[in-house]
Each structure stands twice: as C-alpha cells, then as structure tokens.
Amino acid sequence: MNAPMSRRSFFRICATGLGTSSVVGLGFSPQLALAEVRTFKLAQTTETRGTCPYCSVSCGVIMYTTGDKSKNIKSRIMHVEGDPDHPVNRGTLCPKGAALLDMVHSPNRLQYPVVREPGGNEWKRITWDDALTRVATHMKIDRDANFVETNDKGVTVNRWNTTGFLISSAISNEPGYLAVKMARALGMVALDTQARV
C-alpha cells in the first residue's frame, strides 16, 4: 500500500506541473531544445596552414579566421589547432603550441618593422620596403668592407665573417633551404636558426 502523500510533497508536485505547462504554453519545448544541434564553431571560417613559431619541432598548425574573406567581414583568428595532415605532429600540439592564440592576440606582439636609429632611444615605425632596403644597404656596406677572398696561405675562402644570419623556425623546409643558400652564397659563415634553440 502506498504511503500517504505529505502536504509538502503535494505542493511540490503541483508547482512543478504548473511550471512545465506554462513553459510549454509559451511555445518552448524542452524536448526540442535538447534535440537542437549546436552550431559548429568553425563553420564559416577560413583555414590557413602554418608552422608553430616556438621551437625546433616546428609543428604544423591550422589557423581558423572568421569570415570568408568578403570585404565587409573583419577577419580575426579565432582558433588554432594542430594540423592532422602534418608529418611532424600529426595534429598534436604541446601546451605552448596549444596556447598560440594568446600570442596571436597579444598586445605586445610586434606586427610591423621598427627601427631605433644610432644614438636614439625611440623605436620608430617604418614600412617593409624601408626595412628591406635598410637591411640590404647595411649588408652591402659591411660585406664590401670585410669580405675575405683568400686566407693567409693564399687559398680561396670567400668568407664574410662580420655579419650573421638568424633564420626563423616559423618557416618550413623550403624557405629555410633558400635562406641558407642565400646566406652561404654571400659567403656568410655565422648562420643559426631559432629552431635550434
């Protein structure tokens, strides 16, 4: 035999029934809401493949940018994840790489060339064209002044010892190969890459 219902249980059941029927009466069905499929957060984004810039492993990443490059859409990288097709990491990222989005949107991130003139104490923004011209000019002046064609024994060495070249780890094999070829062709001896660090 069932136990008699207490006064408290009676009121609780009545309130629950009243609440449910009111919600349904307003046109809201909990069953429908539960069955709703959440929108895939990467839908409507553009994929760009890249290389994690942090260390020598050089894991492949995919960056997802809002919008489809239409003119009225403001692009913003909103998600970064490991590239499952990349032979190095097969989609995995270490905690540093997994937090790449923070670096992308960091207010301290350098996004354009700046220069501090000799004797100056301020960094001044310059264009990429200016930056490349300045680098090329400095390289030429230094190379012309210090290039060594032969050593003490008269052996041809074609060395340029007074300028070094630091190559990025954020580039893939092909640009890395070209950068080394370019520096060696100029006679540069001191080469290093951040990927080694």
Ligand code: SF4
């Ligand atoms: S994800 Fe981690 S291991 Fe891979 S390159 Fe970036 S820092 Fe290195």
